[in-house]
Structure formats: structure tokens, C-alpha cells
Amino acid sequence: MKIYDVSLTLQSAMTTYDGEPGPTVTPIKAIDKGDAANVSLYSFGSHTGTHIDAPVHFIPAAPGVDTIMPEVLIGPATLLDLSSISEAITAADLQGAELPPDAARVLLKTRNSRYWDDVSGEFHRDFVYLAPDACRWLVDRGVRLVGIDYLSIEQFASPDHATHLTLLGAGVVIIEGLDLRAVHAGQYMLVALPLKIKDGDGSPSRVVLIDDWE
């Protein structure tokens, strides 16, 4: 079995969504100060790096990230390469893609993945996003998880947040911030594990794709 790590490294210099706080690491114990071990205090925003959105991210009093079922987070996934799309992924684009009829998890590789080559930390606002009609199309098909390769799945400065509301309102798990540069279109086993943060609106997550599972 071959494992692809499609997670961003959490570090102080990384790109965050439009000014949200990036990771900090503060030593609590340090061997070079005479402590027995190195121990740190970490802090970061709930939507830093590769991360999962909980329903309560956009829907008041909705479930937190700790309630997302592992059965949805682990299982077969289809990676679509939509790198030729310049702005919005529409229902028509998905209709034309090679998605198996029973696909439960869909990962969208777009031109966004190239942004990870930019190590300046600049946040790009003109990223490719999933249009609301494409969200409805996925919900109607019974898709339970969708992932994309930038820090939001929704058009920047969307007036109505229809992308997030359509997906989260239907219980579809959203993964954002995937680094899909090294993977090609096809079928994989997805393992996407957020921290189990009580009532959390999101969580940085480690995400891997596995080829030749078993």
C-alpha cells in the first residue's frame, strides 16, 4: 500500500485565511533549560492549514467537529482533476467529470494546488471554488464528504455563504486546505482525521490518501 500525505505542514510562516492567526509554538519545558523533556504550548486558528469544517462553523448551535463520524472520514474517495477550471466549479463541470454513481467522497484538485508553491505566505483571494449549484448537485447525489485544495471551498467574500450552508446544512463534511500537488485523478482510500475538539467549529486535520489499500 502506498500512502500520500496531502496535509500542509503547520508552521508559523504558513498561509492562513485572510489574516486568521497561524500556528505559534511556545516552549513549556526544555531539555536545554534543565527540564527532563521538551514540551510545548501550541496555538492556532480552528481553520488553519489542512482542516475540516464542522456544521457549527456556519450554522448556529449545529454539531461540532467532535461529532463527525469516523465512518464518513475514512473510506473510498474519488479525486477529480479540474485544473483547467479558472474560477467556479459548477454542477455542469461535475456532471461532465468521471464520478462513479455511488461516490460518497469527492476531492477536487484545481489550479489552487499551485498556490502551495508560493512560500511567501500570501493569501490569494482568486481561488477556484465550488459554486452553490455544484453543492446541491453533490448533496442530491448523496455525496457525504467533499474536499478542495485551498483554504475555503466558497467564493471569497460570498454575499450569502450558499456553498458552506448547502453543504454543512446537508451534513456534508468539508475538507479545506488539501495539498493535492503530488496526487493524480483516481480512486483512493481517504483517511481524514480532525482532532476531537468538543463543540469545535473546525479542526486542523491530518489527511492521507492510500493507494492499493489492504
Added chain:
Amino acid sequence: MKIYDVSLTLQSAMTTYDGEPGPTVTPIKAIDKGDAANVSLYSFGSHTGTHIDAPVHFIPAAPGVDTIMPEVLIGPATLLDLSSISEAITAADLQGAELPPDAARVLLKTRNSRYWDDVSGEFHRDFVYLAPDACRWLVDRGVRLVGIDYLSIEQFASPDHATHLTLLGAGVVIIEGLDLRAVHAGQYMLVALPLKIKDGDGSPSRVVLIDDWE
């Protein structure tokens, strides 16, 4: 396939190792304050809850948690039930357990798991631990990952840290803080994913055991 989530929930009231800081959640954006979404700032110690130790936790300038290979973190694991042991798990105990000769990942269920029934947040110092001779036995057998069901795998206030140093020095991955109350001895597929924190000395991790994989 059946998935068992053996991770502790990260929350302010949880037990931490001997006074280390527990999780905090601070709102950055809030729908009820007029923001479009709920977004939080999280902070916690690097060894909070269910977590993985990196070599640099005890060995200066050793590799961080971001370098631990997914190929070690994902794969078949043997869960041993050693609940009858009262203090130290020794090499003799492991010799007498039913460990397959090629076991690469070993999880130790002990009486410690019962501590998770105690919701007071008290840290118990008299937990069952892995004795240094048992660590050498595991290293000699080629075991690559070992997990235990309390917040340290080493005797509390160990004078020489031989348990951590033997395991981490040999490149064995250590998982601490597993909640093994609901799982029985046997073979599982283990998936243990820490956050990919650059040079991190450890990371809270989501850990699941899978039965009837594929």
C-alpha cells in the same frame, strides 16, 4: 468495517499530565456577534489527551512529529489486554502475551483505562507503565509503534527516563492517552494521525482502530 474511536475528547475539563496546560478555546469570529462564521483560536499542550511523542520530546535535536512516517502510523496492530498487571509491564509479561512474531504495532490495554471513568480531571500518578526491559524486548523484536492507555508510558518521576529513551532512541513511535475501555484484545487496523507540526515534540492525535478492514 467497524471503527472504534479510541481518542479522548479535547475539552477544558480534561485530565492533563501533572499540571500541563489543557485546551482553551477562544472565539475569534462569532455568528451571534454579527460575523459570517464561527472561528476559534485553540491552544493546548503538545502532549494533551491522546497524543504521539516525537523523538525530540526526550532527545535534543532529534526529529519532530512532522517526520513520523504515515506508513508506521497506519497498519495492523495487536491489542494486548494486560488489565491484571498492577504496576509495571515487564519483558516477561510481554513474553507471556499472545503477540504474533511479526507484530509491528502493539497497544497495551491496562487498568489505566478505568481512569477515564474519573471525570474530575485529577491526574493519577500510580498508573501502569512499560518497564525499560519491556521496551528493549519490543525494540529487539522490531516493533515500530507502541501505545498505552494513560498520559505517559513511563513510570511517574522516573529518574533516568529509560522507557522513553529506549523507545524514542530506537525510532519507535509512542502513543499515549488512548481510551481503550471499549475495545477488546485482538488484531485491528490502527490509524493514528498526529497534526503535522513542524519540529513538534508531540501532537494531540486522532486514533481509531478498525475491525474487518476492507
